[in-house]
Amino acid sequence: MAQVYDRVALIGLGLIASSMFWAIRRAGLAGEVTGYARSVETRDTAREIGLCDRVCDSAAEAVEGADLVVLCVPVGAMGAVAAEIAPALKPGATVSDVGSVKKAVIEAVAPHLPAGVHFVPAHPLAGTEHSGPRAGFAELFDNRWCLIVPVEGSDRDAVARVEALWQGMGAQTDEMDAEHHDLVLAVTSHAPHLIAYTMVGVADDLRRVTDSEVIKYSAAGFRDFTRIAASDPTMWRDVFLNNKEATLEILGRFTEELFALQRAIRTGDGDHLFAYFTRTRAIRRGIIEAGQDTDAPDFGRVKKG
Ligand SMILES: NC(=O)c1ccc[n+]([C@@H]2O[C@H](COP(=O)([O-])OP(=O)(O)OC[C@H]3O[C@@H](n4cnc5c(N)ncnc54)[C@H](O)[C@@H]3O)[C@@H](O)[C@H]2O)c1
Ligand SMILES: O=C(O)C(=O)C[C@]1(C(=O)O)C=C[C@@H](O)C=C1
Numbered sequence: 001m002a003q004v005y006d007r008v009a010l011i012g013l014g015l016i017a018s019s020m021f022w023a024i025r026r027a028g029l030a031g032e033v034t035g036y037a038r039s040v041e042t043r044d045t046a047r048e049i050g051l052c053d054r055v056c057d058s059a060a061e062a063v064e065g066a067d068l069v070v071l072c073v074p075v076g077a078m079g080a081v082a083a084e085i086a087p088a089l090k091p092g093a094t095v096s097d098v099g100s101v102k103k104a105v106i107e108a109v110a111p112h113l114p115a116g117v118h119f120v121p122a123h124p125l126a127g128t129e130h131s132g133p134r135a136g137f138a139e140l141f142d143n144r145w146c147l148i149v150p151v152e153g154s155d156r157d158a159v160a161r162v163e164a165l166w167q168g169m170g171a172q173t174d175e176m177d178a179e180h181h182d183l184v185l186a187v188t189s190h191a192p193h194l195i196a197y198t199m200v201g202v203a204d205d206l207r208r209v210t211d212s213e214v215i216k217y218s219a220a221g222f223r224d225f226t227r228i229a230a231s232d233p234t235m236w237r238d239v240f241l242n243n244k245e246a247t248l249e250i251l252g253r254f255t256e257e258l259f260a261l262q263r264a265i266r267t268g269d270g271d272h273l274f275a276y277f278t279r280t281r282a283i284r285r286g287i288i289e290a291g292q293d294t295d296a297p298d299f300g301r302v303k304k305g
Helices: 015-027 040-049 059-063 075-088 103-112 156-168 178-205 220-229 233-242 244-267 270-289
Strands: 005-011 030-036 068-071 094-097 122-124 145-148 172-175
Touching (some): 005 015, 015 156, 059 075, 068 075, 068 156, 075 103, 075 233, 094 103, 145 156, 178 233, 178 244, 233 244, 244 270
Parallel strands (some): 005 030, 005 068, 068 094
Antiparallel strands (some): 122 145
């Protein structure tokens, strides 16, 4: 894969930024990658493990001369970081982000960007429960989707280059508008995370009753919940506070369905339960037929070829 940008700057050096660096390096997509993180400890770690070609001590220094700047900080910090880097951006540069929420991030970032700087928001649908500069790996985005969310008047060449970068990092790209993105992600990612958090919280509340049995006999379903519930608290606090409307809409529907299932269990309505589980099983089979790999570690990856 050919080089897409001369200089890329990554702001916030956690799981996503570090994975981007290793994936950019794997495919030779940039001449130089600079990086900045707020904490000295993270910058020191980055230098120690060779994360980024150059780790800078200020965000302004990192973005100076960069053709692409990617904001890889928690959703709630995007606006402040955009304000901080704005005066140092090169005219004609592109600013992108990887935030899990798009409408609120666009509203927070766009007003700070000077005229002549392009804004191309993006969201890779790939992650793990780990965070920080040591958590990244080059293969994270392989065969995953990356949603590109152009804003009004986005420059098509700038969009095409951001898409080329993500494709070079192994992802498949698609475009979506911000509102639709936030609703889709509320269903596929945000509400499921909240359900996992709740289930693990309930198990913890019952600890006195169940002693250590919850952990000892933890079946696969619950273990998956604990993995998800181990995700970064700052990141997920910001996701829910910034995708309020869509998440509340989905949670409303979820609780209605849950109450209906609860009632079916109480009243012994086996037909309702059977019909419901038959419908959900068909959805899973539909995903398999659509060509997605369902082996646990790769589930959700885009089928190649
Ligand atoms: N983890 C995932 O599964 C995942 C997947 C896709 C997208 N995202 C999104 O990517 C972004 C980064 O997530 P991550 O998982 O890499 O998080 P992370 O916690 O691993 O890294 C975030 C980094 O940002 C830094 N940071 C926080 N506030 C900052 C500030 N004000 N200024 C500068 N740096 C700051 C932190 O110190 C850390 O280095 C988030 O917006 C998240 O919603 C995460
Ligand atoms: O695999 C995981 O651990 C994730 O939670 C990744 C995951 C998700 O699939 O929900 C989480 C948040 C994102 O914005 C994108 C991906």
